[in-house]
Amino acid sequence: MSLLHVIILAIVQGLAELLPVSSSAHVIVAEKLMRMDPAAPETTLLLVMLHTGTMFAVIAYFWGRWSRAFFQSAVDFKRFIVALIVATIFTGIVGVALIEGIEKVLLRKVAQSWIEQLWDRLDLIAAALAAAGVLILISGLVEKRSHTQSAAPEISTKQAIWIGAVQGLCVPFRGFSRSGATISTGLLSGIPKMRAEDFSFALAVVLTPPAIAREAWRLFQARHGNLGTVVSSGVMPSILGAVFAFTAGLVALKWLSSWLEEGRWYWFGIYCLIAAAAVAFLYHSGY
Numbered sequence: 288m289s290l291l292h293v294i295i296l297a298i299v300q301g302l303a304e305l306l307p308v309s310s311s312a313h314v315i316v317a318e319k320l321m322r323m324d325p326a327a328p329e330t331t332l333l334l335v336m337l338h339t340g341t342m343f344a345v346i347a348y349f350w351g352r353w354s355r356a357f358f359q360s361a362v363d364f365k366r367f368i369v370a371l372i373v374a375t376i377f378t379g380i381v382g383v384a385l386i387e388g389i390e391k392v393l394l395r396k397v398a399q400s401w402i403e404q405l406w407d408r409l410d411l412i413a414a415a416l417a418a419a420g421v422l423i424l425i426s427g428l429v430e431k432r433s434h435t436q437s438a439a440p441e442i443s444t445k446q447a448i449w450i451g452a453v454q455g456l457c458v459p460f461r462g463f464s465r466s467g468a469t470i471s472t473g474l475l476s477g478i479p480k481m482r483a484e485d486f487s488f489a490l491a492v493v494l495t496p497p498a499i500a501r502e503a504w505r506l507f508q509a510r511h512g513n514l515g516t517v518v519s520s521g522v523m524p525s526i527l528g529a530v531f532a533f534t535a536g537l538v539a540l541k542w543l544s545s546w547l548e549e550g551r552w553y554w555f556g557i558y559c560l561i562a563a564a565a566v567a568f569l570y571h572s573g574y
Contacts, residue, residue, distance in 0.1 A: 292321055293528045297337055301535025304341035307423055307467025307555045312412050315461055316566060319574045326407040332502040336525035340532030342495050345488050348540045356485050370442040374451030375493050381455025389459060401505055402459045409570035413563045415462030420559030426471035427553025442486055446476045454490060465491065467555060
C-alpha cells in the first residue's frame with residue numbers, strides 16, 4: 288500500500304471514530320474504492336492500528352471526563368473497574384463464541400480460515416450498518432422521550448453484562464458500530480448518555496490491545512514467520528497510519544464531541560441506514 292493510501296485511511300478513521308457510524312466500515316469501503324483488499328493481513332492490521340491511533344486520541348481527550356466520572360473516590364474507581372472487567376468478560380464470551388462458530392462452521396472449508404476474510408464483503412457490512420442504525424434509532428427515540436437522563440447513577444453489574452455482550456456481537460462484524468451499539472445499550476438500560484459514552488470508549492481502550500495482537504499474529508502466519516517481511520509489509524505502514532489517525536482524531540474531537548453531545552442521538556441511526564443503502568449499492572455495482 289502507498290503512503291497516500293495510509294494517510295487517506297487514517298484521516299477517514301480519525302474523522303469517523305467518535306461518531307457511532309462504524310469507522311471500520313468507512314475505512315473498509317474506502318479501501319474497496321481504492322481497489323485495496325480489506326481482508327488481506329496487512330490491511331486488517333492497518334485497520335486495527337488506525338483504531339489504536341484514535342484510541343490514544345480518545346484517551347488524551349476524554350481523560351479529564353473519565354477522572355471526574357470514575358476516579359473521584361476509591362469507591363467510584365472500584366465500581367468502574369468491576370464494571371469494566373464484567374463487560375470485558377462478556378465481550379470475550381460472546382465475541383470468541385461467534386468468531387469460533389463462524390471460522391469453524393461457515394468457513395470450515397477455507398484453508399487457514401479467519402473471520403477477517405469476511406471483512407471485504409460489502410453485503411455483510413451493509414447489513415451490519417442497518418442493524419446498528421435500527422438499534423441507535425430505537426435507543427435515540429427512547430432517550431428523546433425520557434426525562435430521567437440527567438442523573439448519573441453507577442453502572443450496575445447487569446448493565447455492564449448487557450453492554451459487554453452487545454460489544455461481543457460487534458467484534459466479528461464490520462459495520463455494526465461498536466460505540467453506537469454499546470452506547471445505545473447503555474441508554475436502553477437507563478444510563479445517561481454522557482456516562483454511557485465515557486464507559487463505551489473506556490471499553491474500547493481495553494479491547495484494542497488483544498485486537499492488535501490477533502492481527503499481528505495473523506500477519507506473522509501469512510508471512511510464514513518471516514519477521515523482516517512482517518515489519519516491512521505491515522507493521523511500519525500500520526504504525527505510520529496510527530500516528531496520522533491520532534492527529535486526525537484529535538482535530539476531529541475538538542468539534543465532533545460537542546456536536547455529539549448537543550445533537551440528537553437518533554440522527555446517527557438514520558445516517559447508518561442511509562450508509563447501509565449506499566454500501567449495498569456499491570456491492571451491487573461490483574465493488
